[in-house]
Structure formats: C-alpha cells, structure tokens
Amino acid sequence: MPIKVLVVDDSALIRQILSEIIKSEPDMQLVGAAPDAFVAKKMVLEKVPDVITLDIEMPKVDGLRFLEVLMNARPTPVVMISTLTEKGAQATLRSLELGAIDFVAKPKIGVAEGMAAYHQLIVEKIRTASNSKVKKSVGSTAPTVNKVSYSGTEKLIAIGASTGGTEAIKEVLMSFPANAPATVITQHMPPGFTSTYARRLDSLCQITVREASGGERLLPGHAYLAPGDKHMEVERSGADYRIRLTDGERVSGHKPSVDVLFGSICKSAGSNALGVLLTGMGSDGARGLLELFNENCETFCQDEASCVVFGMPKVAIEKGAAKHVLPLDAMGKAIMQSVEKMAAGSRL
Incomplete structure (x- = not known):
C-alpha cells in the first residue's frame, strides 16, 4: 500500500512543489493539498493520511496550533516545513515537543529551487515518518533529577x-x-x-x-x-x-x-x-x-x-x-x- 500523504501549506508554490515530489514516488500517494488548517482538518477526516507535511507559518490558525489539535484528536505522523530563522527554529523545536516526527528547513532564498533540490531528503523523511511511532509529550512531567557522587574530569x-x-x-x-x-x-x-x-x-x-x-x-x-x-x-x-x-x-x-x-x-x-x-x-x-x-x-x-x-x-x-x-x-x-x-x- 502506498503512503498516503497530505500537504498543508499556505504557499501555492510550496504546495505545488511538494505535490509533484510526492506524486513522482511510486510508493507514495498524494491525497490532498490544503492551503490552511480549516481545509486540512476536513481532509484529515475524509482522506485519513498516513503522513502530513505541515507548514509552521500559516494564516488564521498556525501550524503549531493545528498540530496540537491534531495530536489530541487523531495522532498522525507529521513532517514540519520550517524556515531557517531563529523564530523558525524555536517553532520547530516546539513542534517536536508537540509530537511532530521531523522537519525540513526551507532555504532562505531560492525557495522553489531549494525545495526541489531537497527532493530526496523530503521523501526520506516522509518514509521515515510513515514507519515511526507518534509520540505525544504534551503535559508530560519533568524527569526526576538523579544524584551522583562524582567530582573530576576524567569521565x-x-x-x-x-x-x-x-x-x-x-x-x-x-x-x-x-x-x-x-x-x-x-x-x-x-x-x-x-x-x-x-x-x-x-x-x-x-x-x-x-x-x-x-x-x-x-x-x-x-x-x-x-x-x-x-x-x-x-x-x-x-x-x-x-x-x-x-x-x-x-x-x-x-x-x-x-x-x-x-x-x-x-x-x-x-x-x-x-x-x-x-x-x-x-x-x-x-x-x-x-x-x-x-x-x-x-x-x-x-x-x-x-x-x-x-x-x-x-x-x-x-x-x-x-x-x-x-x-x-x-x-x-x-x-x-x-x-x-x-x-x-x-x-x-
């Protein structure tokens, strides 16, 4: 069975590039391309994707909020589409805390050419996500700090x-x-x-x-x-x-x-x-x-x-x-x- 992939991104260009990448892979099936969280929610319920690629920065409802709701309602492997900025990095780390499996960083310039060059990386991350275990860490408690009798620099x-x-x-x-x-x-x-x-x-x-x-x-x-x-x-x-x-x-x-x-x-x-x-x-x-x-x-x-x-x-x-x-x-x-x-x- 092919991996059913849903693309969620407010950029028509990124949706097109990711859709073409997914459709070119024989073990993948593009089940939809949503421009925002509202359309994405409907597609998740109708298409039941195996993996979602999700843009962090979207209007109306951003990717992090959509991810949080998704992981509570219908946990699904997600690969985030991030930006190579300080703000983008912080949001990406937060997405991993919320349960996203991995991420792909969009280049700062030449986005279309850069995303196309990431073809192999993107499909590898989608395949990995399809075989992963969705981990929800929202509300998890901090680990107990362990004590150790140690002083020195040799270990x-x-x-x-x-x-x-x-x-x-x-x-x-x-x-x-x-x-x-x-x-x-x-x-x-x-x-x-x-x-x-x-x-x-x-x-x-x-x-x-x-x-x-x-x-x-x-x-x-x-x-x-x-x-x-x-x-x-x-x-x-x-x-x-x-x-x-x-x-x-x-x-x-x-x-x-x-x-x-x-x-x-x-x-x-x-x-x-x-x-x-x-x-x-x-x-x-x-x-x-x-x-x-x-x-x-x-x-x-x-x-x-x-x-x-x-x-x-x-x-x-x-x-x-x-x-x-x-x-x-x-x-x-x-x-x-x-x-x-x-x-x-x-x-x-």
Missing part, C-alpha cells in the same frame, strides 16, 4: 541521536545532576537549529548546555552539542579533554556524525567513557558504539518500545555493541548509576 558521557532525538536527549539531560560528568552530544540537525536547541536545553537542565565552538575544555556539569554543519571530536590535551570541530565529508551519511564522535571518544577517553545511542533512522553511531564496547566502556541503547524510530539503536544492538538496552525514562538514572560505579572503582 565522559557521549550521546548520539537522530529522528526523535531532540525530545529524547532533552529527557535524558533533564535527569542529569549539576555535577554530572562532561557530556558531548551529536544530534542530526541542520545548521541554524543547533544553537537554538542548545539554548533551549540550557534553560531546562541543571547542567549547562552549549553549542560547541571548538577548542573548549570539557568541564563537569556541562554538555556540548555538535554544530549542525561540523563533525565534533574529543581530543586529549594533557590531563584535559578538548573539542575539535572539523569540516570534512559526511560520515555514515551525516555531518555531524555520531560515529565520528564515538570514535574520537574511544581514542581519547577509552574505558572512562560512556556511550549512549538514542532513537534515530539509519545506522550512524552503531559502529562507533561497538568501538566503545570493545574498549570496555559502558554502552547504552534506547529500546524499541520507547524509540520514535528504532534504527540506529537496533543496528548497534544487532552488532552486539550494547551492554544495556533500556526504555528512555530509565536511561538517565542508569547512566548516573554507571558513573557512580566507575567513580568508586577509580578511588584509592
């Missing part, structure tokens, strides 16, 4: 995620205490969104969260997020760990790549590191997590039931790279328990 936590990862990472980091080991994160995200995401996390967490700028020393109680257009690595500098950003080719299909981060952690920190692989499409991070496992690091994968997309963790588990397979709501506590054991084992 590191490395986290990787993709589709569904913005909310998963947020839940894990919100459970970290202010004295948690330095944490480095690679989340598949385009440039322009990672800085907004880091600020959002920083406002919610007890630890300090920053977008990495390169060269900084890793400090306990801090988390560093890879920029959306750079690979992030961790290097040893004497007794310190420092961040190195590089602008190389994509690795495992991505830049930033989780495999690049995990591989560098394996070399610089060895068994002092903990590797965590959360929800996401594809296999990025699985090879790197296996490297960490082989260095006798503690390695964690999110379980299938709690993943929005059980891709990256699944591949890692199949490779035998996971010492622990856990639901998302148990992940933060388990990580801190492992830190506690590692710290106790290193005391004289």
Whole structure:
C-alpha cells in the first residue's frame, strides 16, 4: 500500500512543489493539498493520511496550533516545513515537543529551487515518518533529577541521536545532576537549529548546555552539542579533554556524525567513557558504539518500545555493541548509576 500523504501549506508554490515530489514516488500517494488548517482538518477526516507535511507559518490558525489539535484528536505522523530563522527554529523545536516526527528547513532564498533540490531528503523523511511511532509529550512531567557522587574530569558521557532525538536527549539531560560528568552530544540537525536547541536545553537542565565552538575544555556539569554543519571530536590535551570541530565529508551519511564522535571518544577517553545511542533512522553511531564496547566502556541503547524510530539503536544492538538496552525514562538514572560505579572503582 502506498503512503498516503497530505500537504498543508499556505504557499501555492510550496504546495505545488511538494505535490509533484510526492506524486513522482511510486510508493507514495498524494491525497490532498490544503492551503490552511480549516481545509486540512476536513481532509484529515475524509482522506485519513498516513503522513502530513505541515507548514509552521500559516494564516488564521498556525501550524503549531493545528498540530496540537491534531495530536489530541487523531495522532498522525507529521513532517514540519520550517524556515531557517531563529523564530523558525524555536517553532520547530516546539513542534517536536508537540509530537511532530521531523522537519525540513526551507532555504532562505531560492525557495522553489531549494525545495526541489531537497527532493530526496523530503521523501526520506516522509518514509521515515510513515514507519515511526507518534509520540505525544504534551503535559508530560519533568524527569526526576538523579544524584551522583562524582567530582573530576576524567569521565565522559557521549550521546548520539537522530529522528526523535531532540525530545529524547532533552529527557535524558533533564535527569542529569549539576555535577554530572562532561557530556558531548551529536544530534542530526541542520545548521541554524543547533544553537537554538542548545539554548533551549540550557534553560531546562541543571547542567549547562552549549553549542560547541571548538577548542573548549570539557568541564563537569556541562554538555556540548555538535554544530549542525561540523563533525565534533574529543581530543586529549594533557590531563584535559578538548573539542575539535572539523569540516570534512559526511560520515555514515551525516555531518555531524555520531560515529565520528564515538570514535574520537574511544581514542581519547577509552574505558572512562560512556556511550549512549538514542532513537534515530539509519545506522550512524552503531559502529562507533561497538568501538566503545570493545574498549570496555559502558554502552547504552534506547529500546524499541520507547524509540520514535528504532534504527540506529537496533543496528548497534544487532552488532552486539550494547551492554544495556533500556526504555528512555530509565536511561538517565542508569547512566548516573554507571558513573557512580566507575567513580568508586577509580578511588584509592
């Protein structure tokens, strides 16, 4: 059965481009193209789409309000169509909190040409959304902050995620205490969104969260997020760990790549590191997590039931790279328990 897709966008040009992209794919069926939320509501009830592409900025009722109502009344996988602006990034993050699966960022200039160039990206995100689990997080309570007896700079936590990862990472980091080991994160995200995401996390967490700028020393109680257009690595500098950003080719299909981060952690920190692989499409991070496992690091994968997309963790588990397979709501506590054991084992 083809994937039934509904396009919702107030721009006739974007509706036309997305409609042509969807109609060109043999495994997809365009069931409608709505110019506003009112028409979209009627089409959702009549056509029962498998996936909706939804513009954030619409007149009358904006995309966020429509999404909120949709997720309460008829939860459906949604791919947001966002803008590469600060306001657009904030709205996109809010849409992911409300239950959207993923997003596509419209270029600032040359929108028609840019959207056409995103053909493959758009159809991949639609396919991923059609196989995802719709997660509603509206009204969810904040995770319990876990305590840990730890002081020092030798332990590191490395986290990787993709589709569904913005909310998963947020839940894990919100459970970290202010004295948690330095944490480095690679989340598949385009440039322009990672800085907004880091600020959002920083406002919610007890630890300090920053977008990495390169060269900084890793400090306990801090988390560093890879920029959306750079690979992030961790290097040893004497007794310190420092961040190195590089602008190389994509690795495992991505830049930033989780495999690049995990591989560098394996070399610089060895068994002092903990590797965590959360929800996401594809296999990025699985090879790197296996490297960490082989260095006798503690390695964690999110379980299938709690993943929005059980891709990256699944591949890692199949490779035998996971010492622990856990639901998302148990992940933060388990990580801190492992830190506690590692710290106790290193005391004289």
